[in-house]
Amino acid sequence: MSSSNLSTQSLKVVNQAISAIIIDDEPLAHDVLVHHIQAHNQTANGQQTRSIDIKYQVYNATDALKWLSENVVDLIFLDIKMPLLTGIDLVKVLANRPQIVFVTAYQEHAVTAFELDVTDYLVKPVSLSRLQQAIGKVSQRLTLSNTRSTQNAESYVMLNLSGTKRKVFTRDIQWFEAYGNYVKVWLKDEILMANSTFKQLLDSLPHIDLLNAALNNTVNQYNESMFAQIHKSYGVNLGQAKALAGDHLVMMNDTQIKIGKTFKKALKQRFR
Numbered sequence: 001m002s003s004s005n006l007s008t009q010s011l012k013v014v015n016q017a018i019s020a021i022i023i024d025d026e027p028l029a030h031d032v033l034v035h036h037i038q039a040h041n042q043t044a045n046g047q048q049t050r051s052i053d054i055k056y057q058v059y060n061a062t063d064a065l066k067w068l069s070e071n072v073v074d075l076i077f078l079d080i081k082m083p084l085l086t087g088i089d090l091v092k093v094l095a096n097r098p099q100i101v102f103v104t105a106y107q108e109h110a111v112t113a114f115e116l117d118v119t120d121y122l123v124k125p126v127s128l129s130r131l132q133q134a135i136g137k138v139s140q141r142l143t144l145s146n147t148r149s150t151q152n153a154e155s156y157v158m159l160n161l162s163g164t165k166r167k168v169f170t171r172d173i174q175w176f177e178a179y180g181n182y183v184k185v186w187l188k189d190e191i192l193m194a195n196s197t198f199k200q201l202l203d204s205l206p207h208i209d210l211l212n213a214a215l216n217n218t219v220n221q222y223n224e225s226m227f228a229q230i231h232k233s234y235g236v237n238l239g240q241a242k243a244l245a246g247d248h249l250v251m252m253n254d255t256q257i258k259i260g261k262t263f264k265k266a267l268k269q270r271f272r
Contacts, residue, residue, distance in 0.1 A: 080104040081104065157205060160194060182194060
């Protein structure tokens, strides 16, 4: 894909309003956020900063969970201490998690919140400038995520299969295994035997090094068609994995792949 196409795709996302839901049991907290968001939207120009489109306001996490099971938003403004279900508990059970900005009166939950890879943590009372800073972080993450998705949708590798070349889209690769002088590549519907070393194939794919602590957060941010080595013999598409089960990584089709001891800690950060 050309850089001009990527720039066009990114620009489209930058110009879009960020859809959001506010979840807080205090009506006054809703009023303050709405007031600040309205002020922010008056200065948002769609290029340097994006406006916020509030799709729904709800006063408890259980009702919010039901609404989110039927609707999709880019961002959740979320209180922590609420009856029945806390904001932290809600984040843990969300299936397709959007960007999360906690808005709370309590500072002591910040460490737990950032362990969940939330975008920002605001302490009440929230100023307009601090809210705009959080919106900027959300916008950056959304733009990066969209760029990565666009790249993944178009990226491919050429595999050498017994003298013939085959174009394989990276999104279709689930995992691969070192197999002597070959690599077995599992696609959604078939298995290929490629004339390649494990390292050659891994290096040709968009991938991260799980053993590099500085990149651990990247596992959380870019998990769609992002590959990683998880064992001396196995590489996986993190976007095709769904859970950890002991010493194995569970793929979307329920296949379990062995995890090397040195990779397990980093994978735990992704699959909490």
